[in-house]
Amino acid sequence: MPAVIPAPFLFHFALPVHRVVDLPRDAAPWLKLPEACRLVNAGAIGDEPQFADLRAAWNPDGFAISVKVTGKKFPPFCDPGDVQRSDGLRLWFDMRDTKSLHHATRFCQHFILLPAGGGDDGLAALAKPLPVPRAREEAPRVDEDDVLVWSSVSKTGYELEAWFPAGVLNGFDPASQSRLGFFYQLHDSELGDQSFSVTSSFPVSSDPSLWGTLLLEK
Template identity: 40%
Template sequence: MPLIPHSLLFRVTFPCRYVKNIPSDEGDRLLDLSEACRIESLAAMDERRSFADLRLAWNDFGLGVQLEVRGKDQEPQGSAARLRSSDGLTLWIDTRDARTSHRASRYCHQFYFLPTGGGPDGDEPVFSQTKIHRALQDAPLAAAAEVPFRCERIKNGYILEAFLPAGVLNGFDPEQNPRLGFFYVVRDAEPGEQFLSLNADFPYGEDPSLWSVLELVH
């Protein structure tokens, strides 16, 4: 693997497709996003393996998030008390895509989606939003009840689906600001970690200037 990741040498803009009828209140699936909504990982550029399929979509009501993880032999591991060390997805969103600062603003959000670790028995999915380290200003924190969230266990993995309503995305305004800053990492006790681009050698969790661009397109 190169000392300087290839993904650091340029900034990628990822299209985020418009999907009108999400979230769904019918059937078992909250989103069921198509392949057109897939966010391609840049892991292969730096000789890293991809094991997770992330798909994003938007409409005027908010942002849909779908993650599928395969290749597991064990049940996912997680705890609502240990978000950063649990299996699942961490997603960062900047509704203003202000890449001039190395510190987060009130428009920057950090969301956790875990397949397990919640509820009385610790076996229910977990959604949580936390403050970003060293932020200049903190985004308002969303309550779990505000975010529709489901997890389905499948053979050798799981599927997470969530819908982030516009009300929990401070500054979300697709018409005036169709370009969002974003980054993600998927953690798993078996295959390891999958990053959108940069790896754990970089402070992506607190520096929005390292994030990529998510462009809301029709």
């Protein structure tokens, strides 16, 4: 008999994120985050498929994240005109890690990263800043070009990396705020969805209290 409450919902996950000094490398492609930057997949205790390796790192200049997807038989579906249906990585940040509110503040931001769909030929990676639904306050506007993003698509999957400069993340201040609210959902039209913890059956897109926490290690 299936559980009434999904197992990840019963826990609040706080994951450490390593500080890496030399990020980014002159904004050149491929940050190549090391194994030590791998994020433990809290959602693995649920029933969701697990097909991707996520890594994250930070320094005072910004925040980096990478994802490697394997096991695909078809190219990722990426439509810059319909990013919500496209394959890619959805990210939510809360620079104040507020767990007492069910609506986003100006310190909450949402991004969708696509491994393709950008550039003149549609083969480049694309970063799309989007508003957080039902937010109490809007975060400052971010341009697509403000996030540095790179990808490599193969016959069996893709790698996708992004660098968020400190000025892109509203309120990013590791010296005084070492805890960040965080949630991700990796959508793949072939392999399914992989999430940080609970699935999209919960209102994770709009409710920061459901997001996990990243601990910025010194």
